[in-house]
Amino acid sequence: MADHSPHVVLEARNVVKTYGHVTALDGVDFELRAGEILAVVGDNGAGKSTLIKTLTGAVHPTSGDILLDGAPVHFKGPLDARHAGIETVYQDLAVAPALDIAANLFLGRELRAPGLLGSLFRRLDKKRMREEARRAMGELKFRLPAIDNPVESLSGGQRQGVAVARAALFARKLVIMDEPTAALGVRETGQVLELIRSIRDRGLPVVLISHNMPNVFDIADRIHIMRLGRRAAVVTPKTHSMNDVVAIMTGAATA
Amino acid sequence: MNTATVSDAETPRSLTARILGTPSVGPLLVLLGFCVIFALTNPRFLATHNLSIILQQTVIIGVLAIGQTLVILTAGIDLAVGAxxxxxxxxxGKLVNLGYDPVLSMGFAILLCTAAGLAAGGLVSGLRxxxxxxxxxxxxILTAALRLISEGGAFPVRDPFLAWMGNTMKLGGFVLTYGVLIMFTLYAIVWYLLNQTKWGRHVYAIGNxxxxxxxxxxxxxxxxxSVYxxxxxxxxxxxxxxxxxxPNADPNAMQSANLDSITAVVIGGTSLFGGRGGLIGTLIGALIVGVLRNGLTLAGIDPLWQDLVTGILVIIAVALDQMSRRRS
Structure with missing residues (x-):
């Protein structure tokens, strides 16, 4: 595995986060490699979400280093992380239901018309946004109704697909997904997992936080297991079974 | 909801779906319906003279309803419009009567109104x-303060600059006040902001x-x-x-402006829950209120009935909005 020593996109070294007497992260290491889907699993309170929050700038580590493409970074907040090329998808559907698919894909990053119309009159380039949205959804092979349909006319899976596609469209380095399928049914979960796969296949690494073991084993390339604020192990679906992973999560076994 | 949408990935929405999906079509039909009824029952209704009066009567509520639309689109409501x-x-009026320059006086008054909006917006966004x-x-606060300033009563304001909006011009047989033109201009500008700029799109997103x-x-x-x-x-x-x-400044004026502006917005199809609707609907809504009042007056019906009909329309409009939200 380490033969080619693949490029590490995002790394955390010995990160500690304490809240008063409570230690949420106890010297955790983390490594996301280029072109992979890395699942992060762990019991409640193992430090999963604190780890993710430190990676996205929502929480400042007490000590330790975070490196993006090998260079140390200090995010002051989530916007900092986004400017650095890290996009995050949340489990609740973060879309504006009455706006159409194209408007949602470009929400907060609208394109302005070229020339004076755009610079002086601040006119949106709706046509180009629709075209780019159509092209992006086509590239991701995600089937949706016409791009000018309001998002509220979509199924839950399609809506989350829009949120995931938005992240993929604007992330330059990586996408972090926090339980993206928690609110979805089985078939819709399948659609979103397929989408996550095609994001990886286009070269963007993905960090996937999930409670759902079958999903994790379905799409993850590697699995980062958290226990007691540390990285207990990193395994792959090929070398370990679900039972092995659960055993490591609960401390019944070691890797 | 419907599985058919999954397969027709490339088909754009049909023309009928687009027209029926446009929220201002319903209000437009209502407006035309009332016009037909009043035109059939009273030949004077369609006289150009009467139509220009309807527009003039719609101007103030029509313009107040622009601001009300903006606030309601963010899922808020503005009860201080009239005040x-x-x-x-x-x-x-007070400044001009005290002998100050009319242009500066009006400018200062408009600035003060903007500051009142700033105060409302600051409390809503800052203190949540x-x-x-x-x-x-x-x-x-304003109602009390204005009665104190004006010592309780109304006073006349006679100044050509302050009355400028009442000047008229003829367009064919149609008499238009400058105020009517300003109203349409304001609608056009704010429509552009809401529909063609990032600012407007974010207003909808926040309301949504x-x-x-x-x-x-x-x-x-x-x-x-910025909205407030x-x-x-x-x-x-x-x-x-x-x-x-x-040409009169009256601290007791515009007491029905809150309700009337909200009525125009809601009849025009903008949702009280925010994020849905728009200015074209509001313009139609304001015209519906104007046409209704004018038509019923021409028919010699007691003004109380006007309020009653407006009230029924508001309730129907909100009920329709609720029903469409529950379906989706």
């Missing part, structure tokens, strides 16, 4: 207080799902503030329009 507008008429309570409070707007990096609080400030500016312009229509 802020009266603030403008009283301050401008409910817009209903904030604007109700401002309504109370403020949390999602925040997550994609929209500065929600600053944006809300713009609304205040529009109420200030409405004050100038009001002085052009009646």
């Amino acid at each position: 802020i507008c009266v603030l403008g008429t009283i301050v401008a 207080l409910p817009p209903f309570i904030v604007t109700l409070g401002i309504l109370g 799902n403020a949390e999602a707007a925040r997550l994609v990096g929209i500065p929600v609080r600053r944006h809300l503030l 400030v713009l609304a205040g500016l529009i109420y200030g312009i409405a004050a100038w329009l009001a002085l052009g229509r009646i």
